[in-house]
Amino acid sequence: MRLLSWTANRLSAMLKQKGGAFMQNWALPEINYALCDRCGRCVEGCPTGAVDMTAQGPIIARPDDCTYCAQCDALCPQGAITCTYEIVWEAKSE
Numbered sequence: 155m156r157l158l159s160w161t162a163n164r165l166s167a168m169l170k171q172k173g174g175a176f177m178q179n180w181a182l183p184e185i186n187y188a189l190c191d192r193c194g195r196c197v198e199g200c201p202t203g204a205v206d207m208t209a210q211g212p213i214i215a216r217p218d219d220c221t222y223c224a225q226c227d228a229l230c231p232q233g234a235i236t237c238t239y240e241i242v243w244e245a246k247s248e
Contacts, residue, residue: 181239183226187211189234196226196235 190211197205197212205226206215212235214220224237 181222181237182214182217182220183222183224183235183237185212185214186234186236189232190230191232191234193231195229195231199225199229201225 187210192207192211194207194212197207201223202216202219202221204214204216204220205212207213212226222237222239222241226235227237
């Protein structure tokens with residue numbers, strides 16, 4: 155798993171700079187449809203409602219709402235959803 159380490163201020167500045175489309179152009183959970191059994195746990199468990207279910211399986215229907223919390227990854231019993239990046243918040247040095 156790749157490790158990205160940003161301070162809260164740097165991440166906030168990047169979000170503002172990209173005009174809200176930051177997550178859409180950077181990192182979203184990856185879905186392996188070959189493993190997905192369409193149980194819907196990812197849809198039910200998404201705290202922001204970014205995930206929808208289609209006939210083919212789940213999709214990140216509202217990428218701007220995805221906070222990359224990895225809840226969908228944790229809830230998927232088949233391991234079909236993975237969050238490739240780990241976001242780590244550093245303590246602000248004073």
